[in-house]
Amino acid sequence: MAHRAGRHFLQIPGPSPVPERVLRAMDMQVIDHRGPEFGELGARVLEKLKGVFKTECPVIVFPASGTGAWEAALVNVLSPGDKVLMYETGQFATLWDELANRIGIVPEFIGGDWRHGVDPEKIAARLREDTDHEIKAVCCVHNETSTGVTSRIANVRKAIDSTGHPALFMVDTISGLGSADYRHDEWGVDVTITGSQKGLMLPPGLSFNCVSKKALDAHENSGFQKSYWDWGPMLGNNASGFFPYTPATNLLYGLEEALKIILDEEGLENIFVRHQRHAKATRIAVEAWGLETLCQVEEEHSPVLTAVVVPDGHDADHVRKIIHDKFDMSLGTGLGKVKGKVFRIGHLGDINDLTLLGALSGVEMGLELAGVPITKGGVQAAMDYLAKTA
Amino acid sequence: MAHRAGRHFLQIPGPSPVPERVLRAMDMQVIDHRGPEFGELGARVLEKLKGVFKTECPVIVFPASGTGAWEAALVNVLSPGDKVLMYETGQFATLWDELANRIGIVPEFIGGDWRHGVDPEKIAARLREDTDHEIKAVCCVHNETSTGVTSRIANVRKAIDSTGHPALFMVDTISGLGSADYRHDEWGVDVTITGSQKGLMLPPGLSFNCVSKKALDAHENSGFQKSYWDWGPMLGNNASGFFPYTPATNLLYGLEEALKIILDEEGLENIFVRHQRHAKATRIAVEAWGLETLCQVEEEHSPVLTAVVVPDGHDADHVRKIIHDKFDMSLGTGLGKVKGKVFRIGHLGDINDLTLLGALSGVEMGLELAGVPITKGGVQAAMDYLAKTA
Numbered sequence: 001m002a003h004r005a006g007r008h009f010l011q012i013p014g015p016s017p018v019p020e021r022v023l024r025a026m027d028m029q030v031i032d033h034r035g036p037e038f039g040e041l042g043a044r045v046l047e048k049l050k051g052v053f054k055t056e057c058p059v060i061v062f063p064a065s066g067t068g069a070w071e072a073a074l075v076n077v078l079s080p081g082d083k084v085l086m087y088e089t090g091q092f093a094t095l096w097d098e099l100a101n102r103i104g105i106v107p108e109f110i111g112g113d114w115r116h117g118v119d120p121e122k123i124a125a126r127l128r129e130d131t132d133h134e135i136k137a138v139c140c141v142h143n144e145t146s147t148g149v150t151s152r153i154a155n156v157r158k159a160i161d162s163t164g165h166p167a168l169f170m171v172d173t174i175s176g177l178g179s180a181d182y183r184h185d186e187w188g189v190d191v192t193i194t195g196s197q198k199g200l201m202l203p204p205g206l207s208f209n210c211v212s213k214k215a216l217d218a219h220e221n222s223g224f225q226k227s228y229w230d231w232g233p234m235l236g237n238n239a240s241g242f243f244p245y246t247p248a249t250n251l252l253y254g255l256e257e258a259l260k261i262i263l264d265e266e267g268l269e270n271i272f273v274r275h276q277r278h279a280k281a282t283r284i285a286v287e288a289w290g291l292e293t294l295c296q297v298e299e300e301h302s303p304v305l306t307a308v309v310v311p312d313g314h315d316a317d318h319v320r321k322i323i324h325d326k327f328d329m330s331l332g333t334g335l336g337k338v339k340g341k342v343f344r345i346g347h348l349g350d351i352n353d354l355t356l357l358g359a360l361s362g363v364e365m366g367l368e369l370a371g372v373p374i375t376k377g378g379v380q381a382a383m384d385y386l387a388k389t390a
Numbered sequence: 391m392a393h394r395a396g397r398h399f400l401q402i403p404g405p406s407p408v409p410e411r412v413l414r415a416m417d418m419q420v421i422d423h424r425g426p427e428f429g430e431l432g433a434r435v436l437e438k439l440k441g442v443f444k445t446e447c448p449v450i451v452f453p454a455s456g457t458g459a460w461e462a463a464l465v466n467v468l469s470p471g472d473k474v475l476m477y478e479t480g481q482f483a484t485l486w487d488e489l490a491n492r493i494g495i496v497p498e499f500i501g502g503d504w505r506h507g508v509d510p511e512k513i514a515a516r517l518r519e520d521t522d523h524e525i526k527a528v529c530c531v532h533n534e535t536s537t538g539v540t541s542r543i544a545n546v547r548k549a550i551d552s553t554g555h556p557a558l559f560m561v562d563t564i565s566g567l568g569s570a571d572y573r574h575d576e577w578g579v580d581v582t583i584t585g586s587q588k589g590l591m592l593p594p595g596l597s598f599n600c601v602s603k604k605a606l607d608a609h610e611n612s613g614f615q616k617s618y619w620d621w622g623p624m625l626g627n628n629a630s631g632f633f634p635y636t637p638a639t640n641l642l643y644g645l646e647e648a649l650k651i652i653l654d655e656e657g658l659e660n661i662f663v664r665h666q667r668h669a670k671a672t673r674i675a676v677e678a679w680g681l682e683t684l685c686q687v688e689e690e691h692s693p694v695l696t697a698v699v700v701p702d703g704h705d706a707d708h709v710r711k712i713i714h715d716k717f718d719m720s721l722g723t724g725l726g727k728v729k730g731k732v733f734r735i736g737h738l739g740d741i742n743d744l745t746l747l748g749a750l751s752g753v754e755m756g757l758e759l760a761g762v763p764i765t766k767g768g769v770q771a772a773m774d775y776l777a778k779t780a
Contacts (some may be wrong), residue, residue: 007419008419008421010419010421010422012422012424014636015420015422015423015636015639016420017419017420018419018420023417023418023419024417026416026417026640027413027414027415027417028403028413028417029397029398029408030400030407030408030587030593031400031595031720032400032402032405032720033405033594033719034402034723035714036714039629040449053691061453061597062460063453063454063594064454064458065453065619065636065637065638066635066636066638067617067618067634067635068453068635069619071617071618072538080615087666099617100613100624102616102617102620103617104615104690105614135393141485144658150690183503184723195636197420203420203455203638203640203641204423204636204637204638204639205419205453205595205638205640205641225470225492225493225494226492226493227457227461227489227492227493228454228457228461230492244457245455245456245457245458246405246455246456246457246585246587248455248593248594248595248638249405249592249594250416250591250593250595251595306766324425324426330421330422330425332424333424363626
């Protein structure tokens with residue numbers, strides 16, 4: 001492949017760009033995962049991680065993709081044949097539902113149009129009907145990576161509470177954590193699921209379960225036979241900083257460096273503001289182009305990504321290909337039901353105003369080259385907003 | 391922690407030292423795992439990997455530890471309640487047996503003394519008794535990391551064949567592959583299990599199943615409900631170079647670089663010779679010290695590591711601690727039944743004669759400082775052998 005000058009713009013909704021110093025932190029020899037230096041590293045990281053989840057609960061780290069942490073969440077608190085309530089916010093909620101089916105859980109999937117977040121009232125209504133408490137858990141995706149719609153988890157919690165139903169509350173914030181406001185304890189989440197390659201700004205390869213006391217109690221009674229995903233041996237080792245099997249050492253080096261950036265230097269709240277501002281600038285550009293976002297609720301626009309609908313008769317993947325080939329930028333494809341109909345602009349992780357404007361410029365030029373009818377000026381409008389709020 | 395001058399000697403039997411250029415290859419931005427560049431990388435790596443297994447069969451890559459690949463091997467070809475035959479070569483065989491029990495498989499565990507490899511005749515005898523073919527698989531550890539004993543897999547294959555029993559043959563060579571002679575196809579192995587952090591010279595975080603046609607047929611009839619570990623979606627994607635869920639991108643960069651070193655530059659057969667020679671030099675030192683190795687069979691000494699027995703009344707972990715604190719070297723601890731009785735010297739992966747002699751010097755000085763009665767001259771004897779064979 002010929003050399004392409006300049007750096008690639010990785011504007012998919014994760015994996016997100018990794019800060020150079022995080023890459024450098026990982027670019028170190030492996031150490032003995034049973035030696036004293038590792039134990040100190042593990043203990044530090046496991047403790048500090050809690051800050052990102054806003055929790056006092058333990059966090060479990062798996063050498064696995066986010067998909068693995070989905071499976072871990074289910075098999076640790078449920079038993080084969082258990083019913084769970086899931087909600088179709090988009091492709092990732094759909095994949096989680098399919099996973100549950102494959103491993104012998106019986107999910108009930110509340111249908112959605114992929115343009116709205118979880119409707120708390122629908123959850124409450126279903127739980128109220130379930131007077132025998134057959135539903136063991138409510139499972140929601142916080143930031144739906146396929147649509148750019150963020151569900152209001154606090155409201156879902158309130159809806160569950162309003163029914164007095166004892167179901168566990170499990171939330172996938174794989175693409176949300178560290179970018180979008182999230183509060184494991186305050187929102188009463190029992191299992192939070194996330195991965196390393198989004199707001200945590202690491203390469204993929206680690207995933208996480210943050211688990212409440214109620215989830216730990218459910219773990220005691222879980223009927224799934226499990227080994228790799230079992231929280232028990234993980235928690236048994238947590239205090240010492242060691243892991244029951246060989247951890248992904250170098251990603252943990254990177255995680256420690258990323259946590260330093262997130263919690264000690266930029267600060268979580270500042271990171272949330274930055275993401276909201278970039279998301280807003282992106283929507284301003286989209287509106288100026290005369291296009292629409294997939295998300296249809298103002299309060300539910302994702303701070304992580306924006307899914308842009310291309311007009312009928314145009315192929316979003318054709319636009320993406322032109323942008324990839326001409327301008328060396330990766331955008332997210334439309335997944336599942338919205339294949340070809342949308343492309344997704346990731347604006348998460350280690351990016352700044354000029355990265356975003358470079359990315360939006362690529363989108364504007366690509367739309368034009370692909371013959372999509374737009375009004376020019378999206379980048380200009382985004383610049384005006386970013387300059388005003390700089 | 392105060393700075394310790396010079397580099398740490400990582401002489402545990404894995405994770406092994408990572409070549410600097412492999413670390414550098416990983417020290418690169420993440421790319422879009424759904425983009426064309428990734429597809430080419432994935433396809434290249436999946437094809438080239440076969441050379442290390444000496445196979446034409448597909449290889450499946452999991453973002454997981456070796457423990458995960460153990461579980462994957464079992465749940466893809468077996469059904470809950472299936473009987474398998476396992477063999478107690480040491481701690482890792484014991485852990486695999488425990489894992490099988492935890493997930494609902496019924497292993498029969500042939501006892502061993504941790505000083506010998508698998509006895510092919512015991513396998514054959516048990517299979518001959520099993521006239522109803524209730525045993526669905528024979529599971530052996532090739533290079534037992536806890537003992538430094540390498541089982542003769544070709545002989546086990548012959549023993550199975552001599553009985554005409556249809557059981558699958560599953561082999562863990564997590565610490566063997568890329569260091570010890572191994573031949574998936576020639577030895578008729580159905581599932582080979584390995585990990586990234588040993589002979590492949592990568593950090594931990596990837597693991598592998600190499601699967602025969604017979605194993606794929608068994609996969610069709612497997613009764614385990616599975617998702618993350620399921621070979622089906624993995625193999626469905628293999629040809630394209632993509633993965634069903636987010637792969638550990640940067641470890642794949644490293645894997646490509648490591649495969650280049652192993653297959654194109656040093657060459658597998660040269661690597662095997664180097665490992666055998668270093669293992670021999672280590673045994674010469676141990677013998678000169680007047681100590682014994684845990685392994686008691688000349689043909690079964692591991693090329694990867696040497697487990698050294700400390701005399702009664704001495705604690706191997708005390709020796710290890712002195713060596714760690716005084717000489718900045720990590721050695722492997724005694725695991726399970728041999729805790730405190732042995733320490734393990736790893737001599738695998740990216741090491742050369744002088745690394746080994748440095749390591750053996752640390753062991754000789756540490757034994758002396760710990761008050762273990764030895765005859766000096768182990769390092770001298772190893773030097774004489776290495777110089778003669780240089």
